[in-house]
Amino acid sequence: MPLLEVDGLRTYFRTPAGLAKAVDDVSLDVEEGEIRAIVGESGCGKSVLSLSILRLLPQPPAFHAGGEIRFGGRDLLKVSQSEIRHIRGNEISMIFQEPMSALNPVFTIGHQLTEVYRVHRGVDARSARRQAVEMLTLVGVPAPEARLREYPFQLSGGMRQRVMIAMALACRPKLLIADEPTTALDVTIQAQILDLMRDLRESLGTAIILITHDLGVVAEMADRVSVMYAGRVAESAEVEALFDRTLHPYTRGLMHAVPSMAGDRAQSRLTEIGGVVPNLTDLPEGCRFEPRCPLAVAYCRKKEPPLETYEGAHMAACWRAGDA
Amino acid sequence: MPELLQVRDLRKYYWKKLGLLRPTTQTVHAVDGISFDLRERETLGLVGESGCGKSTAGRSVLRLIEPTSGEISFNGRDVLKFDSENLRAMRREAQMVFQDPFGSLNPRLTVAQIVEEPLVIHERMTGSERRERAGEMLATVGLRPEHLDRFPHEFSGGQRQRIGIARALMLNPRLLVADEPVSALDVSVQAQVLNLMGDLQERFGLAYLLIAHDLGVVRYICHRVAVMYLGEIVETAPVDDLIRSPLHPYTEGLVSAVPVTHPRLRHRREGLRGEVASPLNPPAGCRFHPRCPYAMPICSEQRPPMREVADQRHVACHLHDAEIAKSTSSKEFPASVGKNSPQSNPGAGIRKGGNP
Numbered sequence A: 001m002p003l004l005e006v007d008g009l010r011t012y013f014r015t016p017a018g019l020a021k022a023v024d025d026v027s028l029d030v031e032e033g034e035i036r037a038i039v040g041e042s043g044c045g046k047s048v049l050s051l052s053i054l055r056l057l058p059q060p061p062a063f064h065a066g067g068e069i070r071f072g073g074r075d076l077l078k079v080s081q082s083e084i085r086h087i088r089g090n091e092i093s094m095i096f097q098e099p100m101s102a103l104n105p106v107f108t109i110g111h112q113l114t115e116v117y118r119v120h121r122g123v124d125a126r127s128a129r130r131q132a133v134e135m136l137t138l139v140g141v142p143a144p145e146a147r148l149r150e151y152p153f154q155l156s157g158g159m160r161q162r163v164m165i166a167m168a169l170a171c172r173p174k175l176l177i178a179d180e181p182t183t184a185l186d187v188t189i190q191a192q193i194l195d196l197m198r199d200l201r202e203s204l205g206t207a208i209i210l211i212t213h214d215l216g217v218v219a220e221m222a223d224r225v226s227v228m229y230a231g232r233v234a235e236s237a238e239v240e241a242l243f244d245r246t247l248h249p250y251t252r253g254l255m256h257a258v259p260s261m262a263g264d265r266a267q268s269r270l271t272e273i274g275g276v277v278p279n280l281t282d283l284p285e286g287c288r289f290e291p292r293c294p295l296a297v298a299y300c301r302k303k304e305p306p307l308e309t310y311e312g313a314h315m316a317a318c319w320r321a322g323d324a
Numbered sequence B: 001m002p003e004l005l006q007v008r009d010l011r012k013y014y015w016k017k018l019g020l021l022r023p024t025t026q027t028v029h030a031v032d033g034i035s036f037d038l039r040e041r042e043t044l045g046l047v048g049e050s051g052c053g054k055s056t057a058g059r060s061v062l063r064l065i066e067p068t069s070g071e072i073s074f075n076g077r078d079v080l081k082f083d084s085e086n087l088r089a090m091r092r093e094a095q096m097v098f099q100d101p102f103g104s105l106n107p108r109l110t111v112a113q114i115v116e117e118p119l120v121i122h123e124r125m126t127g128s129e130r131r132e133r134a135g136e137m138l139a140t141v142g143l144r145p146e147h148l149d150r151f152p153h154e155f156s157g158g159q160r161q162r163i164g165i166a167r168a169l170m171l172n173p174r175l176l177v178a179d180e181p182v183s184a185l186d187v188s189v190q191a192q193v194l195n196l197m198g199d200l201q202e203r204f205g206l207a208y209l210l211i212a213h214d215l216g217v218v219r220y221i222c223h224r225v226a227v228m229y230l231g232e233i234v235e236t237a238p239v240d241d242l243i244r245s246p247l248h249p250y251t252e253g254l255v256s257a258v259p260v261t262h263p264r265l266r267h268r269r270e271g272l273r274g275e276v277a278s279p280l281n282p283p284a285g286c287r288f289h290p291r292c293p294y295a296m297p298i299c300s301e302q303r304p305p306m307r308e309v310a311d312q313r314h315v316a317c318h319l320h321d322a323e324i325a326k327s328t329s330s331k332e333f334p335a336s337v338g339k340n341s342p343q344s345n346p347g348a349g350i351r352k353g354g355n356p
């Protein structure tokens, strides 16, 4: 049985412009110890999906319009407030895109990190401090004793992200949700953080939902990957299968639009995906990608394509999946 | 092709007051003695980690901020001697495009007002002539004349970046300094803007100074690259050479840190350890030496000068000083760089006496 199963999840927002279907019938599962990537462009619903799992969205304007999230035999959308609070941090924890926003600027790193052990683990101050130092060492923070006395603003972006990872892993959760953990970092620091996450997965067995807009990060890290477009999963596959052969024209478009470091540099043009993402309050009738799709046929405008399984575990939501 | 822009030993320092009781002034060496050339119709990329001084360099070149010292020659004329009249004339020929398509356009002005503004300052034209030019320019960058009366918030990120580019092109400049023009955009839209920049270069004979941190973008659009580290340029090279065989250990680290393009290419990388040092207190000798895997004793003592080590290849690193290299020949030169350039070797360029 998978560690986490998201099944037909719908998270909508009531906005002045109408109903925004930010996450609209999304299904995916996460196996124990697996790195599961979710990739897609800005606004496609990656953060809303992850915040839905931990029930961290403000309601209203958000509301749950359908589906289940199964974790350890429970539906996370149905458990009590106190139970979800216990699950957060103990069993599932999250790190955010902007590490500054998740650390409290007025407390030292030491205060915030030992607090996690004291609240969640109920250990005394000395033992919390010892565990905090151990954890900072594990995530590669040099001179951890000294860092405990520092404030978040005194750390570089890369160090802050390491501290965030230390806090998130303090209680050895089974699942870590990492929302664009390296987007704000320089590429050399990104490489360090990605290495760290890979090592921690090996040594602690933590499963990771890795949210990113960067196909390079997916190629570097993921076991399996789901590509999202406008609130839905467009394609889902084992990572090698996806990079070997895309089934959905959106994924193919994304892959060709990236100015790559490999292969011959075509002095010619990058492949564009014309147009822009649809407005979530005013989605096209049939396939959401149809207005930008080079393969679209009349039928695509009539009926929304369901997510269907093709070779092995490779799934796509496209009436012309696999057509070149 | 003739040089359009020549920058020599450009510096920009900021002074920062630290401490409350006994305030001391510290110097931020934001840009610390950089030199480079840009030819007509050429794209030069300026890359490096956050805070290394790329934006400061770009703005100093156009005198949007005043450099502390150095020489800038644009079209053979000394930019630092310009009075305000000369500067105004220069702004016709050299324009800036900014990173943030959301912050860089005045939200209270219509697209027409934004795009026509350079004409209002620089040209004697009637209102209807200006509007016609603005409409044409919008069409050039892939928007429509009817967009003229809309406001910036009505456009997507990519469209706003096009508006910024249209505005910069209104006076037929010869140089665009583009500071991270696609960093805030999604890849599908980024591709549109990069293609547009390529087309415009061809059509108008533009030169670009492109500030970027994505080496994929740089590889695609730049002819040559200058790599900055802590206020200095450490290497310049034609883009393919730089990526295939980086000479400076920092460039090597930068190139090898780029994620792979296919999961089967995953590998354990040596990677750069440590973090960028502060421009408040740059390390002595080679500024990169605290992070450099090949550092030698001399590296913490002497600042390596920029040397031409092969055609069009310049590097500031003691490893590439022939004398020093000889005396430390027992020491291995930097080994494999990583997946993009498995056989490359920072010493290879000189040892084989030229470019591959």
Ligand SMILES: Nc1ncnc2c1ncn2[C@@H]1O[C@H](COP(=O)(O)OP(=O)(O)OP(=O)(O)O)[C@@H](O)[C@H]1O
Pocket (backbone or CB within 6 Å): A013, A014, A015, A020, A022, A040, A041, A042, A043, A044, A045, A046, A047, A048, A049, A061, A062, A213, A280
């Ligand atoms: N509080 C809210 N009220 C209304 N709409 C919202 C709210 N939060 C998110 N949305 C909408 O939900 C959609 C999905 O947003 P989400 O933040 O999940 O995107 P994302 O994929 O994480 O994008 P990014 O890559 O930019 O982080 C967006 O269109 C956004 O405007």
Ligand SMILES: Nc1ncnc2c1ncn2[C@@H]1O[C@H](COP(=O)(O)OP(=O)(O)OP(=O)(O)O)[C@@H](O)[C@H]1O
Pocket (backbone or CB within 6 Å): B014, B015, B016, B028, B029, B030, B048, B049, B050, B051, B052, B053, B054, B055, B056, B057, B213, B279
């Ligand atoms: N007005 C200023 N006063 C003081 N210090 C400044 C000022 N502007 C920039 N700096 C400092 O100068 C250095 C170079 O900054 P700059 O913005 O040029 O870097 P950058 O390479 O463009 O970085 P990024 O990639 O983050 O945009 C940084 O350390 C920065 O903090």
Ligand code: SF4
Pocket (backbone or CB within 6 Å): A248, A249, A250, A287, A288, A289, A290, A291, A293, A294, A295, A296, A297, A300, A305, A317, A318, A319, A320, A321
């Ligand atoms: S269903 Fe049709 S429009 Fe949608 S992606 Fe497939 S081919 Fe394109």
Ligand SMILES: [Mg+2]
Pocket (backbone or CB within 6 Å): A046, A047, A048, A179
């Ligand atoms: Mg997000």
Ligand SMILES: [Mg+2]
Pocket (backbone or CB within 6 Å): B054, B055, B056, B179
């Ligand atoms: Mg900058």
